[in-house]
Amino acid sequence: MASATTIYITPRQRQRLFARAKKRKTSFSEELRSAVELYLDLPPEVDQAAFSALVRRANESMKRSVARLDEAVARLQSATANLETCERKLHELEQRHLRRAEERDDHRSAP
Secondary structure, three states, X not given: OOOOOOOOOOHHHHHHHXXXXXXXXXXXXXXXXXXXXXXXXXXXXXXXXXXXXXXXXXXXXXXXXHHHHHHHXXXXXXXXXXXXXXXXXXXXXXXXXXXXXXXXHHHHXXX
């Protein structure tokens, strides 16, 4: 069971925790406990500056990956639209061909 504890955090930290809680639909306290757990899971000998740099690089890499995925999705949507247009035009050509074939048949069978 959680117990009440007073801690001092910067206004920016507070703002970020509240924003994170809102985005994740959790509470400020849950986000704070989660952050503490993450910190406590790290080995004590971890260099905080090196770890922070690693996290920043991982976030930058993730953002680049998301951007590339967004570009791929946009290309696929465009290709899908082009295929649908081609399919529609092909269907129109098939219908036109069938009508002409029927007209030829009608002319041949006419007395």
